[in-house]
Amino acid sequence: MAMAAFASATGSAAAQALTPMRGEVRSFTDQFAVRVFPANPYGHRIRIDVHVYDETFAPVQEAQVLPPSATLAPGDSRSVYIVVPFEGHSERKVRICAESVPFGHAATLLRTQVCGRFLATRVQ
């Protein structure tokens, strides 16, 4: 059950909400792993949640996100490690989304959701 493949950025500068936003992964096992870097572009601390969705934006419940949420300092970023099972398929497309927790006190709040699209292929 060891992870065989990673999609990861070599680094992420400040003011990037999520990198990478596209990726292709090959795995020799029944699951694949992706590493993404959500970032805080604001001048104040924010909390970011990371969720995994399928092609239709239905949550992928069986995905493991480590950590699923994080508090980021201004301009900071951190790595988030995601493991997704193939569920018997030879190919799987997922969206990994970094979602900021809404802030403000007005009647209409805005939540930002930046989603990367990843294609994983199981090598038989």
Place this chain on the structure above:
Amino acid sequence: MWKIARMGAVGAALCGGASAARAVDGLVPFNGTILAACVLTVGTPGVLVANGTYTELSSSAGGGLGGIITVLTTGASFKVSALAPSAFTLAPATGNDNVSFAAAYSGSGATTMPNTPGATQTSLGLGVTNVVVNLSATKASGNFVTGNYTATVTVRCE
């Protein structure tokens, strides 16, 4: 005279020797990689106001205010949309009864977008686009009663 000339020649040779030690330039390479990214930055949240019959709360009505968000893209093929909520996150007891929501957005800057239904995705150009997001909540029956109302629009870039 000959001695003086010889000393001058030696001095010149010394000075010339000093100036002949040329500066050596070392080249230090710098490399950087910018990954394709989409950055969403919320400027100001919106403000909802009621219409005259208290059947609609809207940010685009007189006195209302659309939410402002800045979208920065460093790569192509990104799209933006604004998803309306299904309910108020904060409302009086009957606030969510018979309510439907509709979001819309428009944009200027790197990408010019006319008023667009929120669920419709719009392709983004490279650079900074300023997006104004509007929300309306309409009651099919009944009226909005006194109290505080809060709803959350999700602005998505993918």
